[in-house]
Amino acid sequence: MERFEYASPVSRKEAVGLLAETWGETEILAGGTDVLSRMKDYVSTPKRLVSLKRIKDLKGVHYAPGHGLRIGSMATLREIKVNTYVQRYYPALVDTANLIRSQQLHSMGTIGGSLLQRPRCWYYRLGYGLLAQYEGKSLPPEGDNRYHAILGNSGPAYFTSPSTFAPILIALEARVELLGPSGSRTIPLEKLFTTPTKTGEREHTLHPNEIVTEILVPPAGGIRSAVHEIRQKEGLDWALTAAAVALHMKDNTVRSARVVLGQVAPVPWDSQEAAHALVGKTLSEQVAEAAGKAAVSEATPLSMNGYKVQLTRVAVKRAVLQAAKGGA
Amino acid sequence: MKTKRGQGPEKGTGNVSRRDFLRGAGVAVSGTLLVGESMAEPAEASGQARGPGEVPVTLRINGEARQLDLEPRVTLLDALRDRLGITGAKKVCDRATCGACTVLLDDEPVYACTVLAIEAEGHNVTTIEHFSKGGQLHPVMKAFVDHDAQQCGFCTPGFVMASIAFLKNHPNPSLEEVEKGLGGNLCRCGTYHGIRLAVLEAAKTMTAQDEGGSIHG
Amino acid sequence: MASCKYAWPPVGHRGLIGQSISRIDGPAKSSGRAKYTYDVKLPGMLYGACLRSAYAHAKITAVDTSAAAKMPGVKGIRVIQGVGKEIQWAGDEIVEVAATTEQAAQDAVRAIKVEYQQLPFFVNEANLQKDQAASRTKPASELKVGDPDKAFAEDGVVIHEGHYGVPVITHCCLEAHGHATEWTGPKNLRTHSSTQGVSALPMQFAEALNIPSANVEVICQYMGGGFGSKFQMDRWGQYTALLAKDTGKPVKYLLERAAEQEVAGCRPSGFARVKVAARKDGTLTAWESECWGTGGPGPSGILPIPYVLDIPNRIRRHTFVSTNIGPSRAWRAPNHPQSCLLTMAPLDDLAAKLNMDPLELLMKNAHLAPENLGKVYREELQKAAELAEWSKLWHPRGEKTSGHLKRGLGVSFHTWGGRGHVSNCLFSIEPDGSVVAELGSQDLGTGTRTVIAVVAADTLGLPVGAVTVKIGDSRYPYDGPSGGSTTVGGVSASTRRAAVDARDSLFAAVAPALGVPADQLVAVGGTIQAKNDPTKRLSWKQACAKLGGRKIQTTGKNPGECMLGSSGVGGVTAADVSVDVETGLVRINRMVAVQDCGLIIDMKTAKSQCYGALIMGIGYSLFEEKIMDNITGRMLNPNMEFYKLCSLPDIGELVVHMMTGPGYDERGVIGLGEPPVISPGAAISNAVANAIGVRVPTLPITPEKVLAALAKGGVA
Ligand SMILES: Cc1cc2nc3c(=O)[nH]c(=O)nc-3n(C[C@H](O)[C@H](O)[C@H](O)COP(=O)(O)OP(=O)(O)OC[C@H]3O[C@@H](n4cnc5c(N)ncnc54)[C@H](O)[C@@H]3O)c2cc1C
Numbered sequence A: 001m002e003r004f005e006y007a008s009p010v011s012r013k014e015a016v017g018l019l020a021e022t023w024g025e026t027e028i029l030a031g032g033t034d035v036l037s038r039m040k041d042y043v044s045t046p047k048r049l050v051s052l053k054r055i056k057d058l059k060g061v062h063y064a065p066g067h068g069l070r071i072g073s074m075a076t077l078r079e080i081k082v083n084t085y086v087q088r089y090y091p092a093l094v095d096t097a098n099l100i101r102s103q104q105l106h107s108m109g110t111i112g113g114s115l116l117q118r119p120r121c122w123y124y125r126l127g128y129g130l131l132a133q134y135e136g137k138s139l140p141p142e143g144d145n146r147y148h149a150i151l152g153n154s155g156p157a158y159f160t161s162p163s164t165f166a167p168i169l170i171a172l173e174a175r176v177e178l179l180g181p182s183g184s185r186t187i188p189l190e191k192l193f194t195t196p197t198k199t200g201e202r203e204h205t206l207h208p209n210e211i212v213t214e215i216l217v218p219p220a221g222g223i224r225s226a227v228h229e230i231r232q233k234e235g236l237d238w239a240l241t242a243a244a245v246a247l248h249m250k251d252n253t254v255r256s257a258r259v260v261l262g263q264v265a266p267v268p269w270d271s272q273e274a275a276h277a278l279v280g281k282t283l284s285e286q287v288a289e290a291a292g293k294a295a296v297s298e299a300t301p302l303s304m305n306g307y308k309v310q311l312t313r314v315a316v317k318r319a320v321l322q323a324a325k326g327g328a
Numbered sequence B: 001m002k003t004k005r006g007q008g009p010e011k012g013t014g015n016v017s018r019r020d021f022l023r024g025a026g027v028a029v030s031g032t033l034l035v036g037e038s039m040a041e042p043a044e045a046s047g048q049a050r051g052p053g054e055v056p057v058t059l060r061i062n063g064e065a066r067q068l069d070l071e072p073r074v075t076l077l078d079a080l081r082d083r084l085g086i087t088g089a090k091k092v093c094d095r096a097t098c099g100a101c102t103v104l105l106d107d108e109p110v111y112a113c114t115v116l117a118i119e120a121e122g123h124n125v126t127t128i129e130h131f132s133k134g135g136q137l138h139p140v141m142k143a144f145v146d147h148d149a150q151q152c153g154f155c156t157p158g159f160v161m162a163s164i165a166f167l168k169n170h171p172n173p174s175l176e177e178v179e180k181g182l183g184g185n186l187c188r189c190g191t192y193h194g195i196r197l198a199v200l201e202a203a204k205t206m207t208a209q210d211e212g213g214s215i216h217g
Numbered sequence C: 001m002a003s004c005k006y007a008w009p010p011v012g013h014r015g016l017i018g019q020s021i022s023r024i025d026g027p028a029k030s031s032g033r034a035k036y037t038y039d040v041k042l043p044g045m046l047y048g049a050c051l052r053s054a055y056a057h058a059k060i061t062a063v064d065t066s067a068a069a070k071m072p073g074v075k076g077i078r079v080i081q082g083v084g085k086e087i088q089w090a091g092d093e094i095v096e097v098a099a100t101t102e103q104a105a106q107d108a109v110r111a112i113k114v115e116y117q118q119l120p121f122f123v124n125e126a127n128l129q130k131d132q133a134a135s136r137t138k139p140a141s142e143l144k145v146g147d148p149d150k151a152f153a154e155d156g157v158v159i160h161e162g163h164y165g166v167p168v169i170t171h172c173c174l175e176a177h178g179h180a181t182e183w184t185g186p187k188n189l190r191t192h193s194s195t196q197g198v199s200a201l202p203m204q205f206a207e208a209l210n211i212p213s214a215n216v217e218v219i220c221q222y223m224g225g226g227f228g229s230k231f232q233m234d235r236w237g238q239y240t241a242l243l244a245k246d247t248g249k250p251v252k253y254l255l256e257r258a259a260e261q262e263v264a265g266c267r268p269s270g271f272a273r274v275k276v277a278a279r280k281d282g283t284l285t286a287w288e289s290e291c292w293g294t295g296g297p298g299p300s301g302i303l304p305i306p307y308v309l310d311i312p313n314r315i316r317r318h319t320f321v322s323t324n325i326g327p328s329r330a331w332r333a334p335n336h337p338q339s340c341l342l343t344m345a346p347l348d349d350l351a352a353k354l355n356m357d358p359l360e361l362l363m364k365n366a367h368l369a370p371e372n373l374g375k376v377y378r379e380e381l382q383k384a385a386e387l388a389e390w391s392k393l394w395h396p397r398g399e400k401t402s403g404h405l406k407r408g409l410g411v412s413f414h415t416w417g418g419r420g421h422v423s424n425c426l427f428s429i430e431p432d433g434s435v436v437a438e439l440g441s442q443d444l445g446t447g448t449r450t451v452i453a454v455v456a457a458d459t460l461g462l463p464v465g466a467v468t469v470k471i472g473d474s475r476y477p478y479d480g481p482s483g484g485s486t487t488v489g490g491v492s493a494s495t496r497r498a499a500v501d502a503r504d505s506l507f508a509a510v511a512p513a514l515g516v517p518a519d520q521l522v523a524v525g526g527t528i529q530a531k532n533d534p535t536k537r538l539s540w541k542q543a544c545a546k547l548g549g550r551k552i553q554t555t556g557k558n559p560g561e562c563m564l565g566s567s568g569v570g571g572v573t574a575a576d577v578s579v580d581v582e583t584g585l586v587r588i589n590r591m592v593a594v595q596d597c598g599l600i601i602d603m604k605t606a607k608s609q610c611y612g613a614l615i616m617g618i619g620y621s622l623f624e625e626k627i628m629d630n631i632t633g634r635m636l637n638p639n640m641e642f643y644k645l646c647s648l649p650d651i652g653e654l655v656v657h658m659m660t661g662p663g664y665d666e667r668g669v670i671g672l673g674e675p676p677v678i679s680p681g682a683a684i685s686n687a688v689a690n691a692i693g694v695r696v697p698t699l700p701i702t703p704e705k706v707l708a709a710l711a712k713g714g715v716a
């Protein structure tokens, strides 16, 4: 890790003021479970680290009927998982936290960090840049791409969005509140993510001197939601693929649906095709199967990751069936 | 081995009754307690950046205040091991993956390799050394010995700490809860069979001791 | 046996031997008090760091350390491989630095400038034709017995042909390789080393540093895993010592995790095209294999296939493939896990083709195993079948029930030598009653300390805690390195001999006082008493007080008088798995290990070896692989996130049964560290094939490979 100066502001505004206007100069420190590892690998070398830990009003999980859930960006995964209201109204979020099999990460990792963590693409982490370039060539297509993207991978970005929380929160129509020097803005969570098209661009739309302050999840009454991830190991491991679904039901019929995939594209992948396959249908094994097929209908696997197409199909199917059972 | 039924979901912080819940209706209700507020936060003028050179840092380790001059980049694990000679927590992956460095920060388990020492200021750091003060083995340690839940022993302190933390939240765990709860630690020698037996047994002895009114940890 | 005074006590006369005894250093380990090399902190100690090659094959054209030398905290710099040197693998050492903190040392490494001329490299060897095309192959040997061609042509034989493989994996010791070295005189070195060979290391340091080997002291009280990779001082050890000399300060350098994964241990791969034949009744008649593998730039071992079974007509060809990956090191039972899979998987496939239960096929052919192993295997197969509920759960290939989870069973057997190594035990009984055993051995976590204490205590009729065991220091009498499962056999025999001699001296000293001839005395229950008259007795303390202020000191050796150990164990592993045919995920339901290791000293630590081996076996069967990149030549997973170790929830139910009693005990002590890790790969691979009806040809059995195999056939 290179040397850096450390700042720990106590207010949101102060934090924003400590951030540089360009990427690379400063980094935000939340739980640190991603950023510190990147710094140890010299993938990130900020001159200043701005810790958000002492900003009290970024913590906590709040619920208000009619308004829904307000999660401070610095709320830890454990805070979310043990929160009574989350347990009662958003059980899929508890399941999501439990997919990350580490009590240590539960107490360290924050929801903001989970959304804004950087990809785990091994070329990126070995220092070949987010777009994994080597001697003018893109590494993933010809290299080892077993864990890379199968959707949205027409290049030059081949990494996958790593967040376990982003897909389910997007499916639940969450919004994020951002604070920058010129004030705050609230955007749908999916708008926080973007696929970079050239070197220097990031996979987030956050500005270098903005912070995520809150995640707002609308009331979930009448929604059936579920997550299903496929992980090779039962212990702490990265998912090979992930699916989150939220179904608005009318009696037994799906009125509207959102199916969001993780670990398959450079952004959380909002699958219109899968949603379309569900709307107006009564849930059944066949319908779930069809949604899974639809989710991967546009997939363009690379040389080594064709299996992820099948896994994704199954993850969607299972998530839908789980949601159908009333959600877990 | 038989799977025992557990206590259901992890203890909620709120666990409000229906009445409590209704009372809270309409207003924003905080479902959590903020950790670490009982201790004074560093009095530093806020916003003032520190470093990159060495800065004075006060750590509270196993109840004792320790003053150090550290660069902000020094991790809690390196501060413990290299500066203070507290070596129970081990450095293995140094990337928040293996759990060998597990310590408690305000009673919550964390990977000390991925916490900056400077961030631990104002919080209680508890290391494995705390749990065998005076040579007495903590019930978890004793169970690890009895079930031979250790070979080379390099992962063991991390597992012991993870188990102590886990049992605090799951005093009466099922086998499945133990297995999943300790999924954030790794052992190369393959001691998991002994570990799961040890944790189940420690849960029993600790519950018995609790009922008998004695204090552990 | 009874005629030899050192012989192990017979059944009924064993106090502690064979009991389940908690390891004596357990409390030190579980409380975090145990100090490992990584924990050593010497006064004024500097920290090392290493600049490593980012290229797999390159010539060094320039090295500039001037900026690094000027950095704060930097006290010493040594170029390990300078201009003109050819690097053969990424991660190889180029410059080592010593500085006041680890961070300062790493900063200095970042400031060193090295220029390379890149050279062509080769890092993936799974495809022999490609390897040949790249001129990376070297034919190694051909072994032919009988007339395979004729046997394959025999009328009515059933022939199976297939392709199998086991990739390179790493040792991934949790305590990285390394040393903390200090010079205690101009030609005197003391080194704390994470090593499997406390007594062997002084020679290596002495030679590299040109000092007398008697001047080198190696200390290793606790070490965090070796698995065969920690016998050498290694180049970084030599340079750490040199930097300590240069700076006049102790220097500690343990490898960073990425380096540990890249350069400090890899198990050679093994791939094979196999053809095997049997008569309709399952009698194996012929074997032919074309086998290859890599151990990095140099040659790896030749895989002894067919493994264990001497099929009467057989031919094998082996080809070395040289690659630019880190050099190979011995890995728990070198060559066996690979050979086992390359044999037991094709046999299992052949059984399927014969419509035969594979257990029956193994039973039928067990006599092809050398010496008395056939009998051992048959007994063990029977036991394993019982514990795995084979007759209830086994089914012909491909579980036919509906649903996406398919359950399957698999079995395999293995062998290992494990004869005790050279060992010397210096043994003392003090007049105050204390008992000390000193050996220049080491405890890798296998329970060496505990075994020594148990043998000594059993011999003297004392509790385990009454014996002080001093190991882990090269100042103690020479002992063999811990490799090949030779340690327990070695230390138990030397300790037994020393303890018997010491006990007999004590008998002689107290005989007059008791009025009983020395040869009529026994040591039991903390007393010395007359064999036929327990009323004539002295407590241990009283007896030792009769030594008149002189301590008894004896030396026990191995090898030595009386047969105390032998070699050649057999073991069987059965696996019970469920495979999700939609996702390709494999979950372990149960693993059964049935193992013989002769006379067991401590049942608890012996079983731990088996549990641990099963778990490690699950890891290399399902998850582990050193993934090398064809474009950059680098290891893509030099961490513990994508180099996946088995974790706690992945292991299923584990059942271990040790073969003991008549037929086993009288073979004396045999090592156990390695054998149980051999079969899990084959057993799990066979269980998966049984579940899904088709072979996943190579390890690790990932979802990707299961789905690929299913696409070609099987039950889905
Ligand atoms: C072995 C391992 C396995 C893991 N598995 C998973 C997994 O399966 N799924 C998963 O989702 N995660 C996983 N995690 C990743 C991650 O560590 C956690 O999800 C965690 O929640 C990240 O939060 P953090 O607070 O520690 O992030 P940090 O490391 O503190 O921050 C991550 C990034 O987000 C930015 N950031 C953080 N908070 C804010 C904010 N409020 N405003 C603006 N920017 C911000 C930081 O600048 C930084 O770049 C894993 C981590 C490890 C080490």
Ligand code: FES
Binding pocket: B090, B091, B092, B093, B094, B095, B096, B097, B098, B099, B100, B101, B102, B111, B112, B113, B114
């Ligand atoms: S050393 Fe901290 S998690 Fe591995």
Ligand code: FES
Binding pocket: B150, B151, B152, B153, B154, B155, B156, B186, B187, B188, B189, B190, B191, C174, C224, C225, C445
């Ligand atoms: S006991 Fe050796 S790593 Fe766990």
